[in-house]
Amino acid sequence: MQPKQTIIHLPVYQPGKPIEAVKRELGLSEVIKLASNENPFGCSPKAKEAIVAELETASLYPDGGAVELTSALAGHFGVQPNQIIFGAGSDDVILMIARAYLVQGDETVMATHTFPQYKHNCEIEGAVSIEVPLKDGKHDLPAMLARINDRTKIVWICNPNNPTGTVVSRQELNDFLKQVPAHVLVVLDEAYIEYSESPELPNGIDVIAEYDNVITLRTFSKIYGLASLRIGYGIGHPDVIHAINQVREPFNTNRFAQAAAKAAVEDQQFIAFCREQNAQGIAYLTGEFNRLGLDYYPAYGNFIMVDVKRPAKDVFDGLLRKGLIVRGGHALDFPTKIRVTVGSETQNAKFISALEQVLGEVAANG
Secondary structure (H helix, E strand, O other), X not given: OOOOHHHOOOOOOOOOOOHHHHHHHHOOOOOEEOOOOOOOOOOOHHHHHHHHHHHHHOOOOOOOOOHHHHHHHHHHHOOOHHHEEEEOOHHHHHHHXXXXXXXXXXXXXXXXXXXXHHHHHHHHOOOEEEEEEOEOOEOOHHHHHHOOOOOEEEEEEEOOOOOOOOOXXXXXXXXXXXXXXXXXXXXXXXXXXXXXXXXXXXXXXXXXXXXOOEEEEXXXXXXXXXXXXXXXXXXXXXXXXXXXXXXXXXXXXXXXXXXXXXXXXXXXXXXHHHHHHHHHHHHHHHHHHHHOOOEEXXXXXXXXXXXXXXXXXXXXXXXXXXXXXXXXXXXXXXXOEEEEEOOOHHHHHHHHHHHHHHHHHHHHHO
C-alpha cells in the first residue's frame, strides 16, 4: 500500500516533553513545564463549573454548529455568527483552510521560522511552501510580498510569532495588506494576542472589517487555559468561513469544550488577571536575563526566546535534569536559544535559579 506522495517526507510535530515522562525518566518528584506556552493559572472557575455541569450530557453528540458558543463570541467581538468557524484547536482550522483552498501546485507564503503546522498542512495538499526568513526575529513582510504571484493562494502571518514572540506592527501589516492581491487569503494567526494590550499590535477583528481576504485565528488553549479540550476558531468574511465550513468534519468540537469556552469568554476578569500576571512575569524574566547578560526577543505573548550563548541542547538537557522543561532552540533551528513559557512567580524564580546554575555548568564543561 502506498500513501500519498506529499506526506512521505513530512516530519511529525514534536510537542514539549510531558511532565509525567520527565518524572519517570529522571526519577524526579517535581517537574515544571515551561515548554508549551500553557497558562500556569489554569482556566476560569466558571469554565470548570461548566465542564462539570456538562458531564450529564456526555452520552450525547455535541452541537455540530456550536450555536451557543458562536452567539457568545459574535457578541463579544461584535461580528456576525456567519463570520465564525470552530475547530479542535486553531491548528484544526489551519488544516481546514489548507484543505479548502489548496490544490497540487498552488503556492503559499510563510515565514521561517514560524508555527510549523502551516507548512505541514499545505504540503499535505501538494502546495509549494515559499518560506521567507525572519528579519531580526520578525516577519519580513516586504520580502513576503515580493514572493506573491498568480499561483499564490495563502499567506500565513503568526502575530505574535511562535517561536520568537515578535510582532509586526499595525502600520506594517496595513501597508502589507494594501498591496496583497484580492485573490490571496491572508491568515493572521493571533493565538497569543490576548496577552498583550500594546497599541503597536494590530487587532485582527479590526483588520477583517477592512479586508475581505483576511481571516484571523484564535484559540482557547493559551490565555483561556483550555488546551486539553482542543478548541480554537477563525473569524473572517462570511464567504471565506462558508468555504472552510464545507470541509469541516461533523462534531469537530466536543460538548465540554463548547461549554467551557462559552463560560470562559464570559469571565474576562480572569483573563485580565492572567494578562497582568504574565506582564509581571515578563518584566521579572527579562530583568534577570539582563542581569545575566543574555539577549532576548521582545515578548508579546506568554513566552520569551532568549539567547543563552551556549549550545541550546546542553542548556535544555541541564535544565531537564533539574526538573525544568523548556523548548530547546536546537529543535527549532536556533542553536543557542531557548524558548521559555512565562510561568507563575514561583515557577519563574525556580527557572532563573536553575538556568543560572546550568549556564555555569555548561560553561565549565565547554
